[in-house]
Amino acid sequence: MDLTTATWRKSSRSGSTGGECVELASAPGIVAVRDSKDPDGPKLVVGRDEFATLMAALKH
Template sequence: MDLSNAVWRKGSRSAEHGGDCVEVASVLDTVAVRDSKDPDGPKLIVSREDFQRFAATLKTL
C-alpha cells in the first residue's frame, strides 16, 4: 500500500519529546499505524473496524 501521501497524526497520549510515540493515518478503508521515531520503518495496517474495536478496548483499560 502506498503511504507516501498519508497524513499522519500523533496519538494524543504520546509524549512531546521522545518516549512512546504512535502516529496513525486514515487511508481509504484502513488505518495505518507507525512509530513516530521511525517513520520509514514498518507500518501496521488494519481495517477501520478493527482499529475502532482496538481503540475502544484501550479506553476501558
C-alpha cells in the same frame, strides 16, 4: 499499500520532544500505525472496524 503521501498525526497529548509515540494515518477503509521514532520503518495497517474494536478495548 502505498502510504508515501499519507498525512500522519500523533496525539495532542504527546510531548513536544517527539518521545515514544505512535502516529496514525487514515485512508478509505484503513488506519495505519507507525512508530514516530522510525517513520520509514514498518507500518501496521488495519481495517477501520478492527481499529475501532482495538480502541474500544483499550479504553475499556
